[in-house]
Amino acid sequence: MNAPQSSKKHIIAALVENKPGVLNRVVSLFRRRNFNVDSLTVGRTHKAHISRVTMVIDGARLNPRQMAANLYKLVNVVDVKVISEGLHVERDLALVKVRTDDVESYNTVAELCERYPARIIDMGPEVAIVEITARTELVEEFIEKLKPVGIIEIVRTGVIAMGRGKRIQDTEYEPQVFENGQTATVERFSV
């Protein structure tokens, strides 16, 4: 997470079939090929049988095309794009629990929330939960600013990203339906 600024980050997005074990295949591939994963997020798309995996890979020594080719070898991976090669937007979300047991702390947090795309989403007797959604660099800057106040707990989603403009990453494919009417896609989220 705290890799030096000089290292080269690649953002790769993969559309995968929503079948059991697919995430395991993706993660196993990275470990096997000695690719260093900074963050990895996965979630459903608007199509129930397709999930989207976004990976940030620390790759000063790695060729992102090489990684994409390896990913594409997985049978359940439908499409791979190196998002960071083109214009794109990216977002990282963090929830930060901070100490707000005195007025000064609370004021500092409130003030930071004005200056950053952040807001207080839960106010307890002595602590508050702050949410920030922004580019990774901005999220990290914000966290640095909160440190003097007193961070108690932190959780981050990892980066999600999307190419800008009309370029889309999608697939036309429809899921396999067996002879008994069952489909290969499982009901629940199952990567």
Place this chain on the structure above:
Amino acid sequence: MQLTGAEILLECLIREGVEVMFGYPGGAILPTYDAMAKYPQLKHVLVRHEQGASHMADGYARASGRVGVCIATSGPGATNLVTGLATAMMDSVGIVAITGQVARGSIGTDAFQETDVTGVTLPVTKHNYLVMSAAEIPYVVHEAFYIAKSGRPGPVLIDVPKDVQTEKAEFNVENYPPRLKLPGYQVPKGASDEELQAAVELIRQAKKPIILAGHGIMMSGAVQELRELSEVSGIPVTLTLLGKGAMPESHPLCLGMMGMHGHAACNNAIQDADLIIALGMRFDDRVTGNLKTYAPHSKKIHVEIDASEINKNVKVDVGINGDLRTVLGQLLPMAPHKSHAEWMNQIRDWQEDSSEREILNHYSGEGLLGAQVINDLWRCTDGNAITVSDVGQHQMLEAQYYPHQRPQTMLTSGGLGTMGFGFPAAIGAKFAKPDEEVWAVVGDGGFQMTLAELATARQENVDVKIAILNNSFLGMVRQWQEFFYDERYQSTPMVNPDFCKLAEAYSIPSMRVTRRDEIEEAVAYARSIKGPVLIEFVILAEEIVYPMVPAGNDLNNMIRRPKPGENQS
């Protein structure tokens, strides 16, 4: 028609063209074994260890170009297949492995003989499946066979819970095969015009070109195309270990094997070349030596079906992701007509130097050499047998002294280097090619890893000949210890059983050879019997496989055998 999962599985195998499968029964696969009685057209070969089954399926696939099938029970049965799957994965061999699994409701409970087999085999299979209903079986089996043999072939495993094997589902023969839905699986086809133009331009400019031909030539069926390209453009061909058979080794433009124990002329030519044309090979460390100094003066063209292999180890100027036969077919009409007399003369000089060092040309010692055994075996079998080697010195000697003329006649574990592969793979090869002469060429070390399959060979009366090159040492390890570990032979001397008595215990005829003049008779004896025969060749422990590129050395920085009269360095 309502059938059980086990019956559907076997019906599908038959429709995929399976004639023989190699396996071992057990609790979780019993419903499938029980159903076999209804399908006598599907032959089952009972092995003595599941590793043997996986290597037999592998040998069957390599010799025939078809998909080999092995079958085992859950847990230990399945984990015993792993070495064979990894072997097939590294050498791109299409096999389908079927394993039983505990019943669906017991998965994840550490039930008796339960192992997460899809998890265990994930890194050593091209793809794998856990089948969760009998209705899925036809789709899974058809996909598995398609994935195993298409593109860059590889092993596919199907894990079937016991209650899925007994569950009933509708199966209609006329609906088989089902339509494939593999949105994430595309098989590359041909090259673009730009790629072809770029490749042709490099060939046109080259003065010292060389083709590096690998296993892919045979898998895509491009043997004829390779030969034509070589002849039309006057380009010499060197082979990887698994590429042996891609071009007849008697062909004047075929230089034989490259790499760590390849011919010095090939390695010198690669380092001196101004154009490398790599066809269906993956620049393994055993053929490149030090990557930083590899083929430093050359432009490089790489035709490869697996996109992730292009620019992986060696950066190339023209990378073509496609099927070799298609791409070479496109390239041939455009290939410039050339010959490279000066370049060929240079290569002949290197070959001449090797011939002066050749031990068979000057050895007069008492003890038998592995090189003599292989050379004479080649002569006595008219160079026409299918040889299946194990791993070690004898494997490299086979590669050097048994020139092959036809594709799919030299089978060996190249990528994984699996000791114990040779003998069971030879059994598989014989099932694939019953009319061909099959020799397992093995060392005393590797043979002992899978010799339990002697019982399989006897039970099925498999007409496979076993040549054991016995030096009572792990010879290749010994060679490394001699060169790089100050001759400390730690754990390499072996006290072996009497191999001929061992054969006798299995009712297999045998013969022991200790002198060169006995080889011919022994080979003739083996060939006279229809069934398994074991010949033990007692050879010198001190034999060294030359040349040798020490790991990490520049490819042309080889340890050479001294010429007669030269001092041993």
